Amino acid sequence: MYGFEMMSFNIKDGFLEGVVRSHRTGMLTVADYNNLSQCETLEDIKLNLTATDYGPYLVNEASPIYTATIVDRCTQKLVNDWNYMRTQADENLAMFMDYCTYGHMIDNVVLIVTGTLHERDVQELLDKCHPLGMFDSIATLAVAQNMRELYRLVLVDTPLAPYFSENLTHEDLDEMNIEIMRNTLYKAYLDDFAAFCQKLGSTTAEIMGDMLAFETDRRALNITLNSIGTELTRDDRKKLYSNFGLLYPHGHNELAMAEDFDQIRSAMEKVPAYSGIFSKLGYGESQMLDKLLYEEEVKKCVDCYEQQFHYGVFYAYMKLREQEIRNIMWVSECVAQDQKGRIADGIVYLF
Amino acid sequence: MVDLTRPIVWFYLPVTITWICFVISVGNPQYFIDYNWLWLLFRSMSPYFWSALGVALAVGMSILGAAWGIFITGSSLVGAAIRVPRITSKNLISVIFCEAVAIYGVIVAIILQTKIERVDPVDGVYDKYALAAGYSIFGSGVTCGFANLVCGMCVGIVGSSCALSDAQNSTLFVKILVVEIFGSALGLFGVIIGIIMSGGVKWAA
Amino acid sequence: MAAQVMNNEGMLLAVLADEDTITGFLLAGVGNVDLRKKRNYLVVDSKTSARQIEQAFKEFAARDDIAVILISQQVAGQIRNVIEAHNRPIPAVLEIPSKDCPYDPNQDSLLTRVKHIAGFN
């Protein structure tokens, strides 16, 4: 019943949609990137960025400035915008926005869990957490001494609790490789997020279905690619794939069996949406793949803006900003390390 | 509120309507629709009821549409204007378009209201001119009201898009404004038909 | 004098540098945390005082399972006198460039010494 959300969407979410869409004007354009590419030092980059939306965040940074500082400040901008919107959001949208940040939350929880096991300082760990993935009780994570206790005392109250309880047993918590645990949680999260979006219905379901399908397929691809030659067995690998996406279920079977890049490639090329990406790659090379996937993601996010009255723009906004910060990081690193010839290899132009 | 997006609603809606028709028509169990009973029913209703309802619907629906449109436009406009304040004054035009819809309703309501004359029923029954007048005022009110309701929503949605697009790219404003003008013309059709319908009203021979 | 006994199971490399530089070495597998949670690296950021660096350096220099100490030039600059004073061949102290500032051969105390000798001869 598409169309009816046009009448009712703005009742609750019109304001925030206006806000999030207008942030699009603040994103760096091709011209901005060209200017940044011309910079000789990080100071120049800072100067160039002060003319953009990031200006207020960077202008008071003392020199010498480092890439990490720039990235940090830019992330702060995203976080502030995000939190501003999150505080104004209303039930469904708030829920949706929380779902968007669960990915970071999983990273943070994993970070703190491993940090606690290595007896790191809690404050130090909290500083390292991604600000988008914070939740109220995150500091108490460090109280627990072992994984069982951690779950019983702390994780139960977090939004991530179901992912832990449904996918991991106590034994897993103690023994599992932390990366596998992270990806198991991520899989559960994506499944849950997709289900939530379908429940929201209408345009949001349509657009987010598309975006999440891409995200989960990209994860499946990456997991396969990165697990070749490691101890991860095929069955374990398959367990990390989400239960939806364009590759589900036949593509997943093929990916689970794949042993080298060309097998992955033939599995992926059976899906029309991805054959285009792989046709840009020469045979056997997988280095450029990340950038091509980022480009595809950006394209999907930009397409998101073509429709109105749905939540997908919030997700897209977050992804685009993150890509933009990645771009800035890449440019600054290239400039700082005197590798300006490589600048073009990393930038994904958004608009 | 009834969620029109749920399919089950579309199953119950015709069923409900049929049931209402059935209840109304039950004067004599021998017929599915008892026309004599219906005639009696409608003949006994006062034409002033219909004309008052028409006036109310004309203004009420129009204003509902206008208000709906304004909040659709307005919420987007306010949101977008935080980052891009320059769009506010320009995009007030969308709000004004929505406002115009309410004004149509008010105008039609006033016109309809002036059409109402005093006639007395004979033996408790109004003569058929008076009945016809009541129905035409009701009809023109409904026409105008619903036309303006939908028009208001339409202008509101387009206006919302207009505000958001203008925030991205100011050259889009005029282009979308054209679309919006066509949208707001829809309300005028309702107004015209409403005025024409009520134009020939005669309360007595 | 140089014939210090070396244990055959291998000795460690120690690293003193900024976070990004260290991360790379850790990724390569240089990092070691022993049973007493003692690490063979020190992350130096803006909050780390020269005193802490000096202490860590001396500790690494005194440990007999460390063969090479890698120290980023920036960090080395903060404790230049301690490094100049370090005269033993084992552990060898190597100045490495850090990510944020490219390698400047003129600041390397060993290299200046080498060049000095080479120039003199």
Next chain:
Amino acid sequence: MSSQNRLVVVPTVTVLTVMKARLIGATKGHALLKKKADALTMRFRQLLKEIIDAKENLGSTMKGSFFAYTEAQYAAGENIKHTIMDNVDTAVVKVRGDLDNVAGVKIPRFESFVLPGETKMDLTGLGRGGQQLQSCRKAYLSAVELLVQLANLQTAFLTLDEALKVTNRRVNALENVVKPKLENTISYIKAELDELEREEFFRLKKVQKNKQKKQMAQMAEDAAAAAAGEKAEAGDLKMPPFNGPQGQQGVQPPTNSSLLNYKEDDLLF
């Protein structure tokens, strides 16, 4: 000066031979040390060049590694570094050492090696960026290799520098202190011996003179006695009369081979 620059010895012939032997030893030692110093210097020079090359090479290699890390960070996200930091367990890259011998100087030599087997790092970045992380890891491994090599050179440099200094000090000590001292001692001993000889000669001469004088007096006495005796008993005398000094009487077998007689005709010595 001369009194300080020689050993305090009793100037005798035995000491002289000892000194001579010591001088020969010192000369030989000097030559050997000189050779060692030359060998070390050669190696040292080579090292200097290698170090300068390696150090300059280091800049570009590290640059490559840093950039590989940037690539990894781009693909795997900013937070990957925390994951890496927390995954540190035991080192898989270690340094093995043995000793290298250059002209008798023992130089420790390092060699980096990677412990075989799976590491926790293998699965890092499983969700994204794992490949870049692995290539970054390779870049850093090669950087570590280079660094260890450089550490080699550097230790060798420091050790050699020290050894060279010691050797050179020894060479110089032999050349400028020990040898002159010995030589001085030897010449001193010789001079002393000559002096003694001359004294002896003079003494003997004096003794001889005295002896001759005594003889002459004896002879005169004898002649007088003979003349008196001839007169008394002329027939008893069989021996021919003594005709003055022997030298004036042609070559005679040196019956009494005294030093005085032996070197009589070469007084200049």
